[in-house]
Amino acid sequence: MNLIGISINHRTSSLELREALHLNRDEIVSLIPLLKEQIFSEGVVISTCNRTEILGFPQTEGLDVNSIIGSLLQAKPIDGIKPEYFTRFFSCGAVKHLFSVASGIDSMVIGDSQILGQVKEAFEISEDLDFAGSISRRIFDTAIKVGKRAIKETTIGEGAVTVSYASVQVVEKIFANLEKKSALVIGAGESGELAAIHLRDKGVGKITISNRTIERAEKLAEKVHGEIVPFQFLKEHLHNFDIIISATSSNELIIHADEIKTAMKKRKGTPVVLMDIAVPRDIDPDVRKIDNVFYHDMDSLKIIVDQNMQKRKEQIPLVEKIVMEELVGFFNWYNTLDVVPTIKSIRSFFEEIRLDELEKIKNKVSDEDFTKIEDMTRRMVGRLLHNPTVKLRGFAESGANIKEVLTNTLILKELFNLEDFPTNGKSDAEENHNSEGNDEKN
């Protein structure tokens, strides 16, 4: 297989370079014609904030990998990019790398759930631009299968790996039914926004946003279908919330212990969760001494994140096993591509003889008898060719020795002089795809 790929990712380059090289959909759409014209017959461009990858089948042999980097930089000229920032992949290694990427084990955040969708989208762009062939389709279908199996069969994507999500995980350990709970998010910055989105995704009944700049609060509230409470009236409303997440950039405490004590009296002791994901802290840590008040700050939430990251790392061998299984499955299929033209030729050869002989007796027998003879010869040819077809394909699918497969197909071609029986102009892969499962019918 002559698949070639390059990758610039979190292991090979800085965040600044990766960000600078990130290609949006339009940029990918502009790059693909360039690749199609100069380098690849089919391929894919994957670009996320943490990686940019180009994979494809070269039009000619002996392709200089640096020319792929050249095309990329031609589409997106960036200063300071050096060839050593790119990892290169070939053949089986390129397929394995793609499977690993789709499974999330190659991501910066191991088990990243977004990468599978990004791989899928990248291939869809290639298909739309007629840059995808049957082999690359099979590779990407399998890659997506790997990603789905990794999610289903392992816990690689489980557990919170961001502080915002960890705070929601803690909330779930206190309350069973979040639909009946109300949450207050103080601060509409990046962390506050993430926390509010996680709360919305978890189905929290009512979300309220409070921020010094009311416009930002309104914007975030609209995003999470929530309400706002003006920052200056915040403390009067504390008792109304079961969950309070604070993520402001304030240098001073926003919520003090005595304010929570007062709120708890109004709440008649019903529990409240306070998540302080701000640095420096927004909530007085003394609140943890109050009964039924569950207070967590960045330090405690970081413990959860680290634990979950460790758990995900422990799942990598299981995912690698899935990658290997699918890799073997893929190459079993790929190896059959070598025997399909031979199978096709041998069938054409036998069919031609059959039709030739039928033609000779057509006028010597009645129509009724001719139909019977025609059926009989079709069945006969089918039965004669069934075993060689199954054996030849099985031989290829075992994938043990590609040279042996080639030798066998060569012997068959020599024995029956099959060079004159082409495969109707369809690509080998398509033929193989179409003929899968047809042996029994034949």
Next chain:
Amino acid sequence: MSQTITTLNVLLPLLYLTSFTVYLYDFFKEQKAVGNVNRIILFITIIVHVSYLLALTVEYDHPPITTKFEIFSIIACSIAFSYFILELLTDIRGTGAFIILFSVVFQVISSIFIGPNYKVPEVLRNRLLGLHVISALLGYSGIIISAVYGVLFWLLYRNLKENKFGLIFNRLPSLEILEKLSYYAAVIGFILLTLAIVIGIIWLPKAFPDFSYFDPKLTGTLFVWLVYGVGITSKWIANLYGKKFIIFSLIGFIVAIASLIVTNSLARTFHSFY
């Protein structure tokens, strides 16, 4: 039949131990492969246990409620059965090991010390007594399960307060669920205990003409019933949240155990049949 009883008597502690081990393994490892295995093993154990109790009834011609060790076996079965129903209803599986442990202890003691018992007082052959004892034992099972969930609630509460995110945090359900499980188990226990007391009051004058309402066993059970009654009513009326209700549940459990020990070992009561 005798041979079957002996075999089941040996088999039961092993089945409970297996069930406990699988639940414990699931608690620590949370393997997807375990799936329904723990539930299936527990179901088989309960079926075998019910068969064993029926075999005892047929062989000795009376329900197995006449000795401490027969009763221990019924307690083991009723705890396992109550937990099994609770697990089916809630689909919360992480807590099985903590409950099944009680079944293991009761059944092991029962299997070691139980013996053939063909001769029993005529009063113990009464059908109403069977209902009285079964409802009382199921009631106490509810109390035990409520207390176990109370302890688990307490552990998770402490872990959350002290920012400990280990096994307890990862594997137990939420505080709200633990509280509900403890509450529902207490309510079921309370209802069954009420039923046992009512049947007892109806049946007592017929069976024991010289009994006293101040009998230690009666007053002890009534005290346990009162503690749970107050706890459940407070939760219902005053919306008693989590920790405060759990304290009631745990006090009720301690009182129930103390009452059982005192009335069975130290005090003289008409309830002593063996």
